[in-house]
Amino acid sequence: MNHAEGRCDLHTHTLASDGMQSPADNVRLAYEKGLSAVAITDHDTVVGIPEATEEGERCGVTVVPGVEISTRAGGKDIHVLGYYVNCTNEEFLKRLADLRNTREERNVKMIARLQELGVQITLEEVIAGLGRELRPDETVGRPHMADVMVKKGYAQDMRDAFNRYLGEDAPAYVSVPRISPQEACNWIREAGGAPVLAHPGIYGDDRLVREILEQAQPAGIEVFHSDHGKAEEERYQAMADEYGLIVTAGSDFHGARQGVIFHGDIGSRSVPVSVLDQLKRGV
Template identity: 70%
Template sequence: MEKEIDQSVRCDLHTHTQASDGMLPPADNVRIAAEKGLAAVAITDHDTVAGIAEAQEAGRKYGITVVPGVEISTRAGGKDIHVLGYYMDTTNALFLSRLEGLRDTRSQRNEEIVRKLQNLGIDITLEKVIAGMGRELKPDESVGRPHIADELVRLGAATDMRDAFNKYLAEGAAAFVLPPRITPEEACQWIIEAGGAPVLAHPGLYGDDELVRGILERSALRGIEVYHSDHGPAEEERYLLMAAEYGLIVTGGSDFHGARQGVIFHGDIGSVTVSADVLEKLK
């Protein structure tokens, strides 16, 4: 029989909210984490910290620690690489300006994706994508590919989220657009300059451990996300060894985005956790 984990000292260090491409308001992520008995939950939206203030307020209400985080999109070795940041000063003007620049790049990419989809005969606009979200975008929020995928499903151009990505939005698909990206090294420097700890997100998703090693060697990373919803035991074992080899903090999280068409991506809050002592190491 599997040993029960004491959830009171567990933390989910990777969740997304409506501030980027998650389905729920930040306060709901915090409420769910508290209901599951977690000690802490991180809010790690793509290229924005817009959801953190609401989450921290909810953390005080529900008696759970909210870790301020971000997930920055970068490019290395011809692949999209994500760098998580924890405990940055979320009021740092330079950091906020840099994130705004990344969101501007994301907006330009979205416009190009929509143009490609229209050229394929699909009756889609960014206005329809935003309307399909069922709420107004706040100033520091952005539209992500999952929002476009939702609209493709609504239009009948795809059967579900996975189909939308496979046909149109994933790398190499019909409407894929590769925007200019910063390097993982730059993302690490941005996070450090804002007082935070940079961590390499879900290395198993890149399918190239030599590339991962190169990033670990070149970047000022503090940690590596060993535990993730899309990592199996083999990946966990490999990245635990890498963490030891490079002297990195071992982190983990569900990468919760909420449910789309009844399917939770990537995992539910609390489904992947690490012990609370990781927080002290990241600070």
Template identity: 65%
Template sequence: MNTGNGSAQRFDLHSHTRASDGMNTPAENVRLAKEKGLAGLAITDHDTVAGVREAVEAGEKLGVLVIPGVEISTRAAGKDIHVLGYFLDTRNSTLLERLASLRETREARNGQIIRKLQELGIAITLDEVIAGLGRPLRNDESLGRPHIADTLVRKGYANDLRDAFDRYLAEGKPGYASLPRIAPEEAMNWIREAGGVAVLAHPGLYGDDDLVSDILERGRPAGVEVYHSDHGPEEEQRYASMAERYGLIPTGGSDYHGVRQGVVFHGDLGSRYVSGECVGLLRDAAAD
């Protein structure tokens, strides 16, 4: 049910499109999944479900199962925590209103980042970041730090995306900003209320397993993302044990964002995956 070799059906449950901070259209992600032999993938853009419909339509044409999803931005104990939702009703009006409110917070956060960078003597504006998309930003799409990093690289303030984060945008760096957000357990409730199933994303990135355990106990998600591009073998084993201890579904995905400056970020589509059994368990949990 993990990244194993030779699984008959493989599903990547964590991918992003240009509806948030991915590089590809939703249809391109689906086409890539087909080329890589995946049976399906989840579209899990940040604080938006804007890319799901296009992906579902592409999946129906290509014979690829597209799982409607989202990745919700939350905060706990001073850390940014992400919560994945699967099989949720992407037309649920309450969910759409809630996600819109999160994008407003994200927009205010982006403004703070830009101001901090300007105070460092960096000539950058939000209009430049949006112009870098090469297309208008839709109201239901979200702008993230990778977009700002792209502009920093384009203007010569960083060598590549990782350098932009390491110098300016990562937590603790001079350009980092974070506004108050909802708690992880609230996001999990939102997902359940929209008919979906909640999963705690990439716990290894938080550097605090006590916090992870606390979130799992309070939020009661159905699963935890054990297999992720930024998890090594030791972390996979540790979170697989944690999933077993709490009776959770061990899920996984690449967290694919596409190619930026020639580098795949975080991992290539299909590099982390789960079996059809895991997908069935998630679907059943959403139906309960």
């Protein structure tokens, strides 16, 4: 483990949203991988950050407070990462709570759609699958549904569940009204943070990516991501240069389900810690 190299993974999820590890676990894993810094970027919540920060202070890993906000543009779900947001900003916390309510509404509709398709699972089963009480500022997501589906034999593994039922083009997917990427970027800035467009390669539409960059004007773009190949990395690096954007990297770590790490392992994508200064300036 060489912590002197100063690398950071800027995209990880915890039990606070749809990850499998506690926030403290993510920080310990980052330490074991030799990272100097790790961001906690749960979906529409910042509840995991205090625990992660405490663990970071204990083991000498810098924890970047972050969030991943779900938005909609061009008929697609678009995710916007926010770094160095003020986690006690009341207006921002209220806005995140509204987004979680939208997620819960989607969950109810997707479970109903799954039942219509013959997949007999309930939201109660999905929540029970957490093995603990669901806190008020936490939500369940599609990976939790997939877990139950695999356990009950409706899918072979997580990817199978997403491919056949839960993915954006699959029959059980439900789209609910969401804010625009521009609104998300504004909210993040108003909470003192730097907005970054997450995993542009996943959207499969570079024209839309350019539109978002021009309209929402994020501070950065996630060039290096577990689902990006070399061609995507080169394309989005060029786009970052063209638009003068901060280049970030993230594993999108969610933990292992059925022995398979979803997206990528912590530290599998990283950038130098010097990027953190750029994000703090938001330029």
